[in-house]
Amino acid sequence: xxxxxxxxxxxxxxxxxxxxxxxxxxxxxxxxxxxxxxxxxxxxxxxxxxxxxxxxxxxxxxxxxxxxxxxxxxxxxxxxxxxxxxxxxxxxxxxxxxxxxxxxxxxxxxxxxxxxxxxxxxxxxxxxxxxxxxxxxxxxxxxxxxxxxxxxxxxxxxxxxxxxxxxxxxxxxxxxxxxxxxxxxxxxxxxxxxxxxxxxxxxxxxxxxxxxxxxxxxxxxxxxxxxxxxxxxxxxxxxxxxxxxxxxxxxxxxxxxxxxxxxxxxxxxxxxxxxxxxxxxxxxxxxxxxxxxxxxxxxxxxxxxxxxxxxxxxxxxxxxxxxxxxxxxxxxxxxxxxxxxxxxxxxxxxxxxxxxxxxxxxxxxxxxxxxxxxxxxxxxxxxxxxxxxxxxxxxxxxxxxxxxxxxxxxxxxxxxxxxxxxxxxxxxxxxxxxxxxxxxxxxxxxxxxxxxxxxxxxxxxxxxxxxxxxxxxxxxxxxxxxxxxxxxxxxxxxxxxxxxxxxxxxxxxxxxxxxxxxxxxxxxxxxxxxxxxxxxxxxxxxxxxxxxxxxxxxxxxxxxxxxxxxxxxxxxxxxxxxxxxx
Numbered sequence: 001x002x003x004x005x006x007x008x009x010x011x012x013x014x015x016x017x018x019x020x021x022x023x024x025x026x027x028x029x030x031x032x033x034x035x036x037x038x039x040x041x042x043x044x045x046x047x048x049x050x051x052x053x054x055x056x057x058x059x060x061x062x063x064x065x066x067x068x069x070x071x072x073x074x075x076x077x078x079x080x081x082x083x084x085x086x087x088x089x090x091x092x093x094x095x096x097x098x099x100x101x102x103x104x105x106x107x108x109x110x111x112x113x114x115x116x117x118x119x120x121x122x123x124x125x126x127x128x129x130x131x132x133x134x135x136x137x138x139x140x141x142x143x144x145x146x147x148x149x150x151x152x153x154x155x156x157x158x159x160x161x162x163x164x165x166x167x168x169x170x171x172x173x174x175x176x177x178x179x180x181x182x183x184x185x186x187x188x189x190x191x192x193x194x195x196x197x198x199x200x201x202x203x204x205x206x207x208x209x210x211x212x213x214x215x216x217x218x219x220x221x222x223x224x225x226x227x228x229x230x231x232x233x234x235x236x237x238x239x240x241x242x243x244x245x246x247x248x249x250x251x252x253x254x255x256x257x258x259x260x261x262x263x264x265x266x267x268x269x270x271x272x273x274x275x276x277x278x279x280x281x282x283x284x285x286x287x288x289x290x291x292x293x294x295x296x297x298x299x300x301x302x303x304x305x306x307x308x309x310x311x312x313x314x315x316x317x318x319x320x321x322x323x324x325x326x327x328x329x330x331x332x333x334x335x336x337x338x339x340x341x342x343x344x345x346x347x348x349x350x351x352x353x354x355x356x357x358x359x360x361x362x363x364x365x366x367x368x369x370x371x372x373x374x375x376x377x378x379x380x381x382x383x384x385x386x387x388x389x390x391x392x393x394x395x396x397x398x399x400x401x402x403x404x405x406x407x408x409x410x411x412x413x414x415x416x417x418x419x420x421x422x423x424x425x426x427x428x429x430x431x432x433x434x435x436x437x438x439x440x441x442x443x444x445x446x447x448x449x450x451x452x453x454x455x456x457x458x459x460x461x462x463x464x465x466x467x468x469x470x471x472x473x474x475x476x477x478x479x480x481x482x483x484x485x486x487x488x489x490x491x492x493x494x495x496x497x498x499x500x501x502x503x504x505x506x507x508x509x510x511x512x513x514x515x516x517x518x519x520x521x522x523x524x525x526x527x528x529x530x531x532x533x534x535x536x537x538x539x540x541x542x543x544x545x546x547x548x549x550x551x552x553x554x555x556x557x558x559x560x561x562x563x564x565x566x567x568x569x570x571x572x573x574x575x576x577x578x579x580x581x582x
Contacts, residue, residue, distance in 0.1 A: 002506050005066050006307035006562040010314040010321075014067060018058065021316050023103060023179045025347040026416050027193065028268040033093065035100075035143070035180040036060055039085040041070065046078055046148070053084060059180060060103065062173035066308040075174040076163070077153045083145040083176065091138045096187040097211075098136055100143075102128045103178025103342055107149040107156060114141055122402075124157050125340045125361045126409045132182070149174035155399030157361035157406055159338040160303070167509045170305065170552050177312045178342055188212030189265040195258070195416045196448060197273045199247055199291060204240040204271055206260075208233060214263045221271075222257040233262065247291045248272030248418055250332040253353030255418065272350060272418035276450055278466060278485050286485035287582065288450070288541045290355075290421075297355055297421070297542035298580040299333025300326055300558070301490060304341055305551040307503065307561040311339065318563070319345045322548060323352050325559060329570055330577030335489065335544045338362050338427055340410060349419040357422040357452065357489075357544070358414060360407055364431030365393030372429040376457035384432045384460060394433040403431070407438065411445045422450045424489075428471065429458035436464045455489045473511045473546075477531045479539050487542035488535075492527060493556040496520045496567055501550075501560035509553045511546070521568055528576045536582065543580065 017037045022028050040053035043063065055070060057063055063073035063081065075081060100111070105123040112118065113135040121128045151172045152162050162169035191209040198205065206219055217233035221240050229240040246254040258269040279289045287294040302322065306314055313319045319341070326334060334349065335357040349356050371391050375382055382388055389395045407425065414420055423442050426432040432454060439453045453465035468482040471490040479486050495510025496517065502508070514520035532543055549557035558573070559566050 003504050004502065005071060006501065006503060007066065008306055008308045008314055008318065008562045009564050010318040011067070011308050013315050013317065014058075018067070018314070019060065019179050019312075019316060019342070019344075021344060023101070023181060024343055026195070026269045026343070027190075029183055029185070030266065031093065031095070031183040031185065033087065033089065033182040035085065035087055035182065037085070039083045042082040043073060043075060043079055044082070046080055050080070050082060053082060057083070057175075059083070059085075060176050060178050061309055061312050062106070062175050062177045064171060064173045065310045065312065067312070067314060075149060075151075075172075077148075077150045079148070079174075081145075081147040081149075081175045083147070084142065086140055086142045087182075088140055089136060089138055089182075093184055094136070094138060095184040096133075097131065097189065098133045098182065098184040099129050100132050100180070100182050102176070102180055104340070105145075105147060105176050105178075106174050107154075108147065110146045112144040112146075122156070124406075125159070126157075126406055127178075127413055136182075145176070147175050152366070155364055155393075155396045156402060157363040159361050165552070166507065167553055171310065173310050177310075186264040188214050188263045190260065190262050190267055192412070193260070193267075193269075193416070195269070195271045197271055197275075199245075199273050199275045202242045202245065204229070204242070204273075206231075206233070206238045206240070206258075208236045208238075208260070208262070210236050210262055212263075217262045218260075220259045222259070224257075228256070233260075242273075245273045248274040248350075248353070249290055249295075250327070250353040250355060253351060253419075255350060269416075270350075270418075271416070274418060276421040276448065278450060281582070285539045286483065286541070288485055288487075294582045296536065296581045297333040297357075297487070298577055299331055299335055299355070299357065299542070299544050301337050301544050301547040302326075302334045302549075303337045303547065303551050304339045304345075305549070305561070306563075313342070313345070316344055320348045320352070321563065323348045323354055325566070326548060327352055327354055328574070329558065330574035333357065333421075333542070333544075334548070335359065335424070337547075340413070343413075346414065346417040346419065350417065354419060355422075356417065356420045357424055358410070358420055359424040359427055359455070360403075360410060362427055362430045363403065364399060364433075365396065367430065368393055372458075376429060381460075382429070382458055384429075384435050384458065389433055392429070392433055393431060400433060403433075404441070407441065408445065411442065415446055420449065422452050422467075424452045424455045426454045426458075428456035429454065432458055435460050439464050452487065452489060467542075477535060479535055485541050486539050487544075488532075488540060489542070489544045490546055491543065492524075493546040494520065494524055494527070495554075495556040497555050498560050498565050498567060501562055501565050502555065503550070503552045503561050507553050508555050510556045513555070517567075521572060524568060525572065525576060528580065533579055536580070
């Protein structure tokens with residue numbers, strides 16, 4: 001296979017400390033040490049003794065990535081990755097409690113600081129925090145990591161990583177792939193918080209998980225520099241009452257700043273006043289709504305892969321570029337497909353104004369095309385209950401328990417994202433089990449969003465999901481008879497190769513491949529105007545076009561894998577999107 005390692009348009013902007021921005025925009029403290037940058041590195045078989053570091057790696061890029069400096073590395077389930085680096089902590093930095101945060105590590109990691117083992121964890125796509133108060137000191141410190149990754153031999157959440165990759169399956173990656181950072185806090189501090197806007201009652205409810213017993217605690221809301229609401233925090237809770245406010249929407253992405261003070265712990269945050277719901281229109285058709293008004297979600301599928309960083313965006317500006325590109329094309333929604341991004345990606349969605357549908361990361365046993373695809377094409381519904389665990393690749397009890405833990409972690413992690421409107425627990429039956437229970441758990445954890453329980457197929461009935469979710473690439477586009485809100489959560493995938501920007505010129509994948517740019521544009525225009533627009537008055541409430549960017553052999557993106565070339569005329573796409581509405 002003749003693979004081309006493409007540099008993205010952001011390659012030269014990465015710098016010696018990649019992704020150096022504060023990584024948690026809705027809970028920002030004046031306490032931050034970024035550990036991204038050059039680390040010592042080694043890879044060895046599990047059967048071999050560790051003999052020392054012989055390489056350098058640029059964290060947080062996986063060793064398989066071009067940006068890591070080690071793009072020839074291909075870690076397997078039989079390998080161990082070793083990381084180490086020294087770092088300085090200023091005497092003024094250390095307070096009463098100190099924590100280290102890992103945005104994501106694929107997959108199992110043991111951490112040692114100054115020669116003492118701090119602990120071990122599994123991460124994959126999910127954030128992990130560990131207290132290191134008793135392990136760090138003023139001045140020079142040394143951290144070491146030992147990481148293993150079962151890749152697609154395990155049942156953990158792994159999405160489209162596959163050892164035998166190609167087509168819709170992508171090169172596996174391993175190790176640290178999101179920002180590593182340290183913060184230090186006072187004895188009494190805020191561990192986490194939940195911000196819930198309520199436009200109907202003109203309030204913002206805030207619930208804090210506070211360590212210790214604060215003497216004073218308050219929250220202030222600002223519109224720019226103007227204070228518009230203030231409240232005392234009592235027993236960890238506060239309600240901000242608003243006399244007037246602007247609702248957040250893609251057309252008006254209005255955000256309000258928050259400052260939370262709990263004794264000496266000062267936190268900067270933000271919120272947006274918005275409401276996601278489903279309502280009936282004048283014909284009795286269920287429609288997606290934003291701020292109590294019918295609102296068509298017109299979006300794109302986004303897998304969040306980069307030619308030089310793979311799962312890791314090369315820069316903060318790269319994340320912003322993708323979101324802004326879709327906005328400039330006239331889309332108002334992005335479906336984040338079986339991946340969890342760094343929090344700053346969601347910040348850009350909040351700030352620029354684009355609704356997010358968030359997928360849970362797929363896992364379970366080997367992908368069973370009969371169980372997951374064949375039966376669905378034949379319109380045969382499979383119950384995802386206990387008797388079919390094995391058939392659906394979910395017989396491993398530990399893997400199922402890990403799914404529930406990860407699902408809760410994802411919702412806790414992203415619960416305050418203003419733009420997040422829809423949770424998607426399962427995609428196309430892949431790793432699906434007990435979806436009714438999953439929907440109940442999601443709604444119990446977060447009653448403010450919509451749930452697309454089983455995107456694509458293997459629907460378990462009207463009680464499981466807020467949406468009737470369709471994936472249509474080849475069959476005629478018809479809407480089923482269903483009393484739920486109907487969405488086309490995947491379609492399109494029209495493709496064209498772009499010379500000089502192709503990952504594997506010898507093997508191209510797309511649902512429909514065009515060689516001529518004019519025919520490609522005409523086909524895209526016809527798809528929307530002749531097939532999508534007529535379905536809207538009949539009940540269609542959302543569309544998700546495949547997809548934002550090319551990914552490895554997939555060439556069905558609006559933009560190439562390296563983000564160097566946009567394939568369709570921007571004005572044409574925007575003009576078409578102006579017609580996609582109720």
